[in-house]
Amino acid sequence: MDSPEQKITKTVSRVDASKESMANSRQVIGINFCGPTPLMWRADDLKSVRELGIIGTLVGSLARQPRQNTRLGRPLELLPEEGRLLADMGRAAVIPDSTNEDPEVNPEQVEQYHAGLENSFQEQGALALEDRKATLMRVMTKKHNGKETSSLTYRHLCETSELSVLALTALCFLLENSGSQEDSDGAVRDRLEALAHGFSFPRPAMAVQLCTARAGLSHCPEVRRFLAADWPIPRDERSETRFRVFRDLRRQGFYLTSAGKFGGDYLVYPGDPLRFHAYFIVVCISMDESMPLCDVLAIARLGSNVKKTVLLCSSGGSQEDDGEEVVYTSLQWSGMV
């Protein structure tokens, strides 16, 4: 099971490198809002966003192993600050919600869909036939070479073809009882032709594509810039403070994720979270807010328990977007000096 995945990885990384070298024009990443939550659906968007240092959280089921919680799949949920930073950088655009646009059935699209299904069916039928032929060849050669191959081997070979076994076992049975060991090439050809004639790929055995992301107008990155909507999250003082702290830390090269379970706003990593433990827990408070002592003690105690430094962050008093300072105060449990 490992080899096919490795292969995919290698080809994609090659393709990706070439893409990067080719397309210097940046692709706009699309962000879809589901209520107040920013989500990302397209796999290449996810990759480019990760390279920009935005981590996010995968929240959907993993396609190949849906019934487990350790590894999740798309969509990627972004922190509101992450999305806003991407939009401010010009790298992302909000794709407007188009769910309520078509009240009636669109016959063209339905036709396209059915045509696509039919094509897929034909392709799969051809592939299935090839697969069966290959299996048959293997069986025949095995019989040729190994004089005493048991029926178990035949069945094993049949089952590895992933298709329904009935017709194939009948064929194998015939092969077993063919008796003569002098199968010449002619006999093999005959058998293959018989298979080709008698083969039919049943419709219920067709594999069907279930899409994760929506296909549609938002597919092309150029169109996304055109379609971009305004950032729908309202801005208040607290989210403004959080955003400024986020932007400042991101500028310094840190990677940030959410830290609700640690009692803070962000967890700060010196590099990609896959490789490092968090160094800091960031708690954003406004400059003029007074923090009760027991809260300070609580957060300090928490930080020392999990071996992270607590950073109390506030953005400077100025209202300008750029040039304001973020003030950091760290709390670390130390002995008496």
Next chain:
Amino acid sequence: MYLQLNKHVKSLVLLCFTAGGVTDSLYVFVPRGNLVKAVWIPSDMIVELQSPAGKFWQTMGFSAHGKQCLHPEEALYLMECGNLQLFYQDLPLSIQEGYERFLYSKTMSVQHYQVFGHLKRLGYVVNRFDPSSVPSQYERQLNLPQSQDRSGRLPKRKRSHSPTSRHTGTQEGPTSKRMEEEKDCNREEEDKNPDSLPDLSAPDIDEIQTASHVDPTTSTKGGQGRSWWSKEGSPGPDSELPGHPQSSPRWDFSSIPFPDLGSRSWLPSSLTSPDPCLLPGAVGSVGACDVAPWLQRLNLREVRMSRRECERERDRDRYRRDINQDREVRRCRNWAEYQELQGRRIQRSRRDRPTHLWERPVTPLHDPAQVTSTGELLDKISVIKSTRLLEGASSLKGSEEWRICFNIYQPDTVAEFKKSAPGKPYSRMCVCSFDGPVPDLWTLKLLAFQSGDVPVTYAVVDHGDISFYSFKDFQIPTDTSF
């Protein structure tokens, strides 16, 4: 160093994403025959299945209008697992479209769906919470057998259609038999046509030999008056709609006089006839009742006390003293002396209770002469009374912000899980986030009360990360051993 590591990170990251599929779609290698098809109906916010449901039907979905249906979050979860293909306007929906169409409301948002999906992937059975399905405190006390289906479907009874004779006006046999007959014919009526009026039922019961016409009003009243007999709580076949809670009893017992035949003060000679509406159906009006034969059956003899009882009475009488017999009082010549005597007596009796403590408006909390246990004493001097979580919870009004969303059943009950009789859930879930307010005591009490005796768990969603919290009642033990 950093650049080299960067390359490794890239491959790691790519591995993460490729596990989810490089392409934008998921190829399901389930033969198409196993994929359940369904249609999204936005007006009802329901997904209707077009092909028969698979194994998931045991724990998910419901039947409506004769079709198998799913809630939107259940359908979305099945789509993510690759078991369901959802169509809308003849085109298949992608998971992204599912999210955008189903998860925009406050009742089912992205956070709710994340909790739902998380628990379903772990194997729990998760249903939507219905506040009316929680039995009230009184119902729990009664420990009623849970009715199978509250939608009003009446149980099928296996019994032979034996003819029952119903004669109005005559009293044949003991009243219990009569009541049983009434019960049978009442149930027959309910069985045959649960919603139509009872006068239509008379021609249906033609198999019964005596075709006496049953007065519809009396049978109705009989049915209503006997609503407490039918186990399922669904009342008689007239105005009450099935599914409504049981009707209150028709009789106001405070206004019905029950004569006390045993009292010595009032001995009536005869009792007046009771109101015909209080009597079982076909009896009609009975005449006045002669009391004498009943009184004969009562034991009206005088109680003859035994010797010991007589002695006890005498001892009690001894302590009732006549104040004029008191020698000291006799010695008092005037009212002032009597007052002095009283004052002296009081002082003597209250020697250890000084007046400056006990005669003021504010008295000591505890009289040492009174014997109490340590526990009671501690209770007396406690400033803060301990309270339980559900105290005062019944008077709380509902809240828009805090709601119980789901019922959770444990994974090991999946084999015997029945949607019609799921039993008591393992827990109930309320979804909130770290950005929102922390649940205060008011919320805790409200939700604990709404949930009945099932514990409430709070699922806090923090941008994809879910933590579960629950609040438990705890009494600090008091040490009364000293």
